[in-house]
Amino acid sequence: MAGVGGRASPGLKRWLSSQGLAPRVCVVGSGPAGFYTAQHILKHHDLARVDIYEKLPVPFGLVRFGVAPDHPEVKNVINTFTHTARSDRCAYYGNVAVGRDVTVGELRQAYHAVVLSYGAEDNRILGIPGENLSGVYSARAFVGWYNGLPENRDLKPDLSCETALILGHGNVALDVARILLSPVDLLRKTDITDSSLAALACSKVKRVWLVGRRGPLQVAFTIKELREMINLPGTRPILDPADFTGLGNAVKDAPRPRKRLTELMIKTALEKPGEKMVAAAPREWGLRFQRSPQEVLATADGMRARGIRMALTRLQGLGDSAKAVPTGEVEELECGLVLSSIGYRSLPLDPAVPFDSQHGVIPNSSGRVEGVPGLYCSGWVKRGPTGVIITTMNDSFDTAQSVLEDLQAGVLDVSASRDGFGTVGSILRSRGVRPVSFSDWEKIDAAEVTRGKAAGKPREKIVDPEEMLQLIGH
Known part of the structure; x- marks a missing residue:
């Protein structure tokens, strides 16, 4: 599928477009594992659309909540993630708890591939x-x-x-x-x-x-x-x-x-x-x-x-x-x-997803979840809570590569059209859940930076999700 420099050749791209074969991929979790997985798929497949779901209104996971405040240089990866989120083939949906607001089964019905990258939420x-x-x-x-x-x-x-x-x-x-x-x-x-x-x-x-x-x-x-x-x-x-x-x-x-x-x-x-x-x-x-x-x-x-x-x-x-x-x-x-x-320790997200509670990981092979075709995992929930951001990057690229290979080999049937967020959005509305978009996050971000400036800090984080939602008029 890839032509020169990892881009699809124009002829092939037109053929794919005329067939309407745009794979819909869903990533659960907006930390480094989620964003790096999305980045790699978008870079190496010219038609793929990636939707990222996050349970908090705000993105970036451990980069925002794990990196020490006196290590600002480690947070520079946020610039790369922001670039990915602003791609016209990527969408961010915060304030959506997968497993509670929408099930993994429902996501699998709406997307060709689902990647679980929700990290380790326990200790x-x-x-x-x-x-x-x-x-x-x-x-x-x-x-x-x-x-x-x-x-x-x-x-x-x-x-x-x-x-x-x-x-x-x-x-x-x-x-x-x-x-x-x-x-x-x-x-x-x-x-x-x-x-x-x-x-x-x-x-x-x-x-x-x-x-x-x-x-x-x-x-x-x-x-x-x-x-x-x-x-x-x-x-x-x-x-x-x-x-x-x-x-x-x-x-x-x-x-x-x-x-x-x-x-x-x-x-x-x-x-x-x-x-x-x-x-x-x-x-x-x-x-x-x-x-x-x-x-x-x-x-x-x-x-x-x-x-x-x-x-x-x-x-x-x-x-x-x-x-x-x-x-x-x-x-x-x-x-x-x-x-x-x-x-840290990962927790099971949904009864439909296999989970090895002894090791705190989803059983997988190169990110492919065992026994569940079309379901993948990356990051700490894939390999355990070890390593630094660069380790997670390589690991996420490895999972993304598995998704791309399965698309190319026809393991994932892209001819069956999937509606992605069109389907999920209806489910969330029926359950009274209002997702937060990336531009909503940018309003929260701007407010934090403004508050920080007043105190001589890079930002003053808003710590109450309700306050975040009020700020964006939810």
């Missing part, structure tokens, strides 16, 4: 006693709170303690630690929400421990995030040189990124801070290794977290596949705030 639980005490939060909810995710806007985390403990050694754990310890003046210039900025300005937290079950060679964060944490103004890192003894040989044979990361941790552990620097650093953070949470300990009244009991572990095996095994020894650490950053 993995610790599964330990005391997890539900006041003062214990998932990192996902905490990130959602400071980034303006509507469902987390009322979190009101208690920041009245001096010591916080984050379970997990990934980039999200470092993001949370950095936001907790950042000077408020640095955050004031970001798009962090107004209410979380006010709460952080009154925070008493001055010490953050990041605890992991495995060792320094298994941390999942990257060197850029670690360096940023080490250089955070007004804070000092506490790394125990004893944690890094005997790693010499293992580091020598490690891949370059792992090697550089470990060398930076060792260098930081061995540095002797000068007296002046310690005095000038009212806040501190540190890494604790080979500790697995056993129980969140409660205050005397049984209501709040006061600490955590951890099993000390030893490692079996080498490198990334090393397993943490309890040694039988335990240790207690005092803290009034516990944030669990052990991973």
